[in-house]
Amino acid sequence: MEIFGIPHQAFLGQLLLGLVNGAFYAMLSLGLAVIFGLLGVVNFAHGALYMLGAFAAWIMLDKFGINYWFALVLAPLAVGAFGVVIERLFLKHLYKLDPLYGLLLTFGLALIVEGVFRELYGASGQTYPVPELLAGATNLGFMVLPNYRAWVVAVSLAVCLGTWFIIERTRLGAYLRAGTENAALVQTFGINVPMMVMLTYGAGAALAALAGVLAAPIIQVNPLMGSNLIIVVFAVVVIGGMGSILGSVVTGLALGLVEGMTRVFYPEASNIVVFVVMVLVLMVRPAGLFGKEA
């Protein structure tokens, strides 16, 4: 059986791999969407935080012998704490200014963090082994899927659903959303808004770091791994609609699939197809697929 002249096995295989990549896009764009939605900050440091997560896991294993499963929890906590420090030291002074300032600040931070890691660890990157429990691959008939990749998709979907649930369906989420609408009013009800905002940024940073830990066994842990990805992720967020949580998740997964398709039919275009989609979407829906028209 063939689909558009491509054996259906190859086709299904590529779709599945697209989904794996989409899982990363979804998780990263989710963090961006949360931060933008609740803080109004365009967080250009997101790629650097993702890289930090991967490096934290690698350092934990290499220097302290802390295994993958602990790193999966500890690395996001450490990077989340770093995020809190960034928010307290720098970002909180910028909320009243134009969003452009937040963008510039986080971009500068990303460059500094990447530069430091390049200086310390070089550009070739470090190898992080796949945890033993998830090593090996399963033959699905149409392709051999490494077990680890299946795990990535599962974790990512769980995390995305969990985040969406917290923000849209819980009391804490309601406070968060209310805080962004009218901070002063929410504060008068006795809710500590600055604390909430700080923790939100920390949580966004932790989400990026979690994606980094998940990616570490798949690609070389490398200071530039974030900057290679972040531009695509921003395109995902713009297509999904800035600040829309559901939008970022759905768009992330969908664009992973679109990219997977492109790799079958015209591999050379696979790194621009996301941007082509972005242009088309913005022409028809300037606020993005799931964004509210301003």
Next chain:
Amino acid sequence: MKLNAIAFALAIGFAAAASAQDTGPVKIGFITDMSSLYADIDGPAGGEMVKWAVQDFGGKVLNRPIEVLTADHQNKADVASSKAREWIDKDGLSMLIGGTNSGTALAMAKIAEEKKRPFMAIGPGSARLTNEACSPYTVHYAYDTVALAKVAGTALVKAGNKNWYFLTADYAFGHSLEGDASTVVKANGGTVVGAVRHPLNASDFSSFLLQAQTSRAQVLGLANAGGDFTNAMKAAREFGINKTMKIAGLLVFINDVHSLGLANTEGLQLADSWYWNQDDASRKFAKRFFDKYKRMPSSLQAADYSVATNYLKAVQAAGTTDGDKVMSALKGMKIDDFYNKGQIRADGRMIHDMYLYQVKSAKESTAPWDYYKMVAKIPGEQAFTTPAESKCALIKK
């Protein structure tokens, strides 16, 4: 009258500039990827090697001090060529060394030819530099895609790996390497089933590898380098491609092997022009490098040192920095140092021995960075493009 005065002033200005070029410092430029996927195999340490060469030469040539300028081309041909042009026009650059990335090197070679400045290509692989795009001012010093293909490819095809599929970096270098390797495979009785091209600096290789796997070829030739090579190699292991196909890294540097670890690279055969543990002189150079960088030098970093030294020797012999005279001195002399022995041919190709190495297993490796064992030494005449194969007009047939 006024016009004459301006003309006179201009003439004096030009004369002053011209004489400054003959008496001021001799400037050597080095443009490479300083920060991205090729920064470890050459990069800032490569620039430092040029500076070491100048220091060891005494810091002066023809009684003029020597200055080394370095820049990051960010893997962009336009950045590389505008920097080269700026250095030549404004700083009176005497010689340019081009680090990694063939796209940038092909662009810089054109400018060097136009301005009649010697251009030493170290990091770039594309054999076009001394073939279709050859110039009287270009020297291709370390390796090229033809040599990689002939040395690594021939060995594999002769061992019975006849059926090839390529994973190729989609720019000048990848295309050259894929083309040259295909030629070698076919010349030795093999076939090329197909190829898939990936963008430079791609991080996810899984779907490209899946396509390679469905091709059912025996050999997967990786026509890429640096970070692209390591990520492709890692994903190939993860998807178990190494169980059904033999993976051939066509351009592998010792930094890549170090970064992947011996567990991921054991048994890999690769072609290179130099290895730090090949003789006493190389070990001495490597130790000095290690003391500063805590890693071993790549063949490119050794070549950076070597080419700068030999250029300065040629300047000394020619008694001038004039591009034509230095080039003829350089092509006339024998090159013999810790890096390699050889001679630069009329087309600018430095003809020297190439080596086929095999990556040791973790058991065989007895010291840090003890990674390679030599399988074969291939004489330069066999490794590089032969005069008969060459399309360069500077080669007399």
